Amino acid sequence: MVSRTLLALSLILAGGLASPVMAEVLIMPNGHPEAARLPMQPHRGMTMQQVLKRFGQPTQRLVPIDTPPITRWVYPKYTVYFEDRYVIHTVVHPGVHLAP
Template sequence: MPTLLRLLLPLCLAVILPATAVAQSNAQTAARQSAAGLGSMPVRGMEMQQVRRFFGEPAQRLHTVGDPPISRWQYDGMMVYFEDRRVIHSVATSEQPQ
């Protein structure tokens, strides 16, 4: 039995460790795709600083509400919703910021 365990342990680690690395890098991959022009709006998981870097300063920052804090940044043609400091949703709009 210990011999079987010694054979299976490296195999299990070889499967589990890459899966956790993939999960951790999803937000980074999404940010790179958006920056590469593959998306015209911020994607879920991007941090506020990444959104500012790729899309510039928002035309308007609306008041934060709720717990956890939800913030909205208005750009020309889109609204970006954040929970705490990460994007949870981006929506195309036809309204121009006031």
């Protein structure tokens, strides 16, 4: 279910962009897929100001699309998705080493 949600979110947010966003999915011992997470990454509900204060400036800020505005901030290891000014999801880039 989580992987379908991530795929749907990726396709919606990528709408017409050259490269869709991809998330690494781990299969946990209980058999349920979980999104890859880093020890330190923005979490759902944080504001843009909180993300800037804690994680610094992103390497890239993409233009908001749609209504309500969905904004993407790209960091070296992950991309943060905001709805309006709140984090709705953080996607770890493929190939990033995850802590055990």
